[in-house]
Amino acid sequence: MKEMLINIFTHPLVIGLCIGLIAALIIWLRSLGKLRAERSTTAAQAAQLNREIATLKGHLHTQMEITAKGNESLKEELVALQQTNQNLSQTIGALKQKPGRVEIRTLHLYEKAIRVMNARAPGFSSAWESAINEAEAEIKQEESGIVGWIRKPFMFRRAGSTELLGNTEKVAD
Numbered sequence: 001m002k003e004m005l006i007n008i009f010t011h012p013l014v015i016g017l018c019i020g021l022i023a024a025l026i027i028w029l030r031s032l033g034k035l036r037a038e039r040s041t042t043a044a045q046a047a048q049l050n051r052e053i054a055t056l057k058g059h060l061h062t063q064m065e066i067t068a069k070g071n072e073s074l075k076e077e078l079v080a081l082q083q084t085n086q087n088l089s090q091t092i093g094a095l096k097q098k099p100g101r102v103e104i105r106t107l108h109l110y111e112k113a114i115r116v117m118n119a120r121a122p123g124f125s126s127a128w129e130s131a132i133n134e135a136e137a138e139i140k141q142e143e144s145g146i147v148g149w150i151r152k153p154f155m156f157r158r159a160g161s162t163e164l165l166g167n168t169e170k171v172a173d
Contacts, residue, residue, distance in 0.1 A: 109135050 008014055112135035117127050 105139070109139055112138065 009018075109132070113131040116131040116134060120127050120131070
């Protein structure tokens with residue numbers, strides 16, 4: 001049996017087969033080593049990418065929270081500004097309806113009419129009526145256009161409260 005094994009292993013075909021099997025085994029072992037190295041490298045890269053994805057998710061979550069807080073604050077500010085606007089509109093409406101506003105306008109109208117009447121013809125009632133009509137038309141024009149924006153502050157100062165108070169003191173005496 002020993003001879004037979006020696007005879008078999010000394011045959012060139014078996015020697016070639018053994019050399020081929022040894023070479024295949026070496027190549028297979030090397031490929032296993034490379035495969036393990038690639039797997040460990042791939043696992044390390046996957047772990048790194050998973051950490052990076054988690055970091056990016058955290059950043060995205062933080063950014064979305066900041067944006068949501070900013071949007072909420074903008075909405076609150078918008079609601080506050082709308083409330084302020086509504087309050088100011090109501091205040092303006094209330095100030096327009098104040099009782100003194102109409103009287104001041106009428107006094108301003110009469111003062112203009114008196115000045116025009118005295119300049120034209122003192123003592124005539126028809127001149128008084130035309131002067132009142134002209135003054136009323138002029139005040140309507142001032143109130144409706146840009147002329148009113150320019151002239152109104154100067155007119156009310158000229159016919160201001162000091163002159164009106166002086167006139168009321170004279171009337172009271």
